[in-house]
Amino acid sequence: MGDTATPRQHTAPAEASPREAGWVPVGDPAELRALVGEPMTTAVRKVRPALHELDRVWLAASPFCLVGTADGHGTCDVSPKGDPAGSLVHVIDDKTIALAERPGNHRVDGYLNVLTNPHVGLIFLIPGRNDTLRINGRARVLRDAPFFDELLVKGHRPMLALVVDIDEVFHHCPKAFLRSKLWEPDSWGGPGSPAEAVPSTAVLTRTIVTPEVPLADLQERYGPSYAERLYREE
Secondary structure (H helix, E strand, O other): OOOOOOOOOOOOOOOOOHHHOOOOOOOOHHHHHHHHOOOOHHHHHOOEOOOOHHHHHHHHHOOEEEEEEEOOOOOEEEEEEEOOOOOOEEEEEOOEEEEEEOOOOOOOHHHHHHHHOOEEEEEEEOOOOOOEEEEEEEEEEEOOOHHHHHHOEOOEOOOEEEEEEEEEEEEEOOHHHHHHOOOOHHHOOOOOOHHHHOOOHHHHHHHHHOOOOOHHHHHHHOOHHHHHHOOOOO
16 A cells, blocks of 8 residues: 555446346345355354454464455455564554555555545465454554554664554455465466466566566566565655
8 A cells, every 4th residue: 555646536337238148146135145045153153353362373473464445435445565474463452453554656545545434354364374364443544653663674664554443353264275276386386377477577567557668677676676675765
């Protein structure tokens, strides 16, 4: 969440198009429940209003999360957040956590959303684990607080922090990760792998965003030195 972007345009949903012939939408919650059934008892009982001690252990081990937000019009955004494990999340108490903002592209889409609609959803991942920890709540954006000193990484203090007041916390089952084989090294690289099928960041940027910039310049920007600038403003 972090170049100044063109304000988002909000448009009404389009009329059904010919390509949607044969599509059968679900019309209301009752119809949806009739199709999928009621949630399992354990799926309902696992939702809690505050952190358990084991949730604190999970947050301390997590180096990556996804933060979902929406603006006042309902336009959504999901932003990735990453720091070394133990530095990603600051637990203020059993009902409150904070995430540090590090130098980025200055879009701050998620923060702009929070300023008009505080509701957020977060998913915390641990590499190699197929389950996840989910937190839903209401967020505020802080420009400073005493606990910022506890969010130092490589000597760099965060510029902002997202403080989340927890409404719900629960662990999510591993089925999506098992189906995707996300943590299986054989699926990551090599000839014919998904990673090899997609052009590099430099090629994607030149093709879609900045065709006027020489590819060599972009390859240098996103080369090995990129990782050395993660906590410095550019």
